[in-house]
Amino acid sequence: MARRGGKTLTITPELLLKAYASGIFPMAESADDPQIFWVDPTERGILPLEAFHIPRSLRKVIRRSAFTVTVDTGFAAVVDGCAEPAPGRDKTWINRQIRDLYIALYREGFAHSVEVWQDGALVGGLYGVSINGAFFGESMFSRATDASKVALAFLCERLMRGGYLLLDTQFITSHLERFGAIEIERDEYQHRLQEALGVAATFYPAGAGTSESVLQLFSQTS
Numbered sequence: 001m002a003r004r005g006g007k008t009l010t011i012t013p014e015l016l017l018k019a020y021a022s023g024i025f026p027m028a029e030s031a032d033d034p035q036i037f038w039v040d041p042t043e044r045g046i047l048p049l050e051a052f053h054i055p056r057s058l059r060k061v062i063r064r065s066a067f068t069v070t071v072d073t074g075f076a077a078v079v080d081g082c083a084e085p086a087p088g089r090d091k092t093w094i095n096r097q098i099r100d101l102y103i104a105l106y107r108e109g110f111a112h113s114v115e116v117w118q119d120g121a122l123v124g125g126l127y128g129v130s131i132n133g134a135f136f137g138e139s140m141f142s143r144a145t146d147a148s149k150v151a152l153a154f155l156c157e158r159l160m161r162g163g164y165l166l167l168d169t170q171f172i173t174s175h176l177e178r179f180g181a182i183e184i185e186r187d188e189y190q191h192r193l194q195e196a197l198g199v200a201a202t203f204y205p206a207g208a209g210t211s212e213s214v215l216q217l218f219s220q221t222s
Contacts, residue, residue: 011036011097013104020129020136021197023190025170028095036097044189045172047137049164051180052156054218061146062153062211067124068117069154071209075106078113078125082139094139102138105129112203114151114158116144123147126155133199134166135159152179157214161205166196 011026019025024040054062061067079102083094105111110131116124124147126140137155142148156179159167168189172181184192207213 011101013101013108013110016101016105017110017129017131020134021131021193023186023193025136025138026098026101028098036095039170040186041171042186043183044186045169045176045181045183046189046192047156047167047169047176047179047181049156049160049167052153052160052218053178053180054153054215055178058146058149058153059215062150062214065211066118067144067147067150069150069209070115070117071154071158071203072106072112074115074122074125075111075113075127076103077122078115078127078141079103079139081122081125081141081143082127084141102127102129114155116147116151118144118147124151126151128155130201130203132197133164133201134168134193134196135164135203136168137170149175149179153214153218154209157217158203158205158208159201160217161208161213162203163199163201163205164196165199165201166192168193 016026019038024038026036027039028036079094079099102111111127111129113127114125115122123144124142126137126148128135128137140148140151156167169176169181172183
């Protein structure tokens with residue numbers, strides 16, 4: 001359930017997609033709070049794909065194939081990983097309803113995950129919502145050094161090769177700024193969003209998803 005304008009709304013996967021297409025997204029105060037509220041930031045974080053930058057140290061990690069990277073093979077496990085407490089974050093905004101909603105979107109083909117594995121164990125990943133040429137990054141996690149960074153690099157390669165125009169990060173952090181994330185005003189975000197929604201894109205482009213393909217694509221931006 002979500003509250004807006006004093007009314008309680010039942011959130012469905014369809015309503016959630018309409019919210020993203022309008023520029024808003026849901027959050028909860030904590031995992032134990034059953035209520036969901038809508039967020040429409042005055043300044044929005046995005047990561048311009050054409051300006052994506054892989055730091056030199058991360059290029060070395062990717063080159064030596066320290067991790068195995070997959071997509072859409074462990075979506076629920078990635079969401080659960082993102083909901084875990086982490087350094088600097090004692091509680092999560094992912095409650096049960098949010099978890100169920102995104103799993104439903106995944107089953108309908110509107111949500112995707114990138115998983116990072118090491119010695120057969122899931123050590124990092126990210127997930128988000130995909131509508132036409134827009135990808136709305138929701139959350140990422142890491143249980144091993146550089147795991148979430150690798151997931152982000154593989155995601156950006158997939159989005160660029162797939163024809164996406166917008167990678168929405170919602171907010172920016174110092175972690176994301178290292179890769180080129182910026183903040184833009186709400187009006188500018190809406191303009192970019194509508195442009196991205198008007199193009200066709202695929203999350204499964206040919207030739208994507210290997211260490212070599214990631215490094216080759218971003219060789220001019222590092």
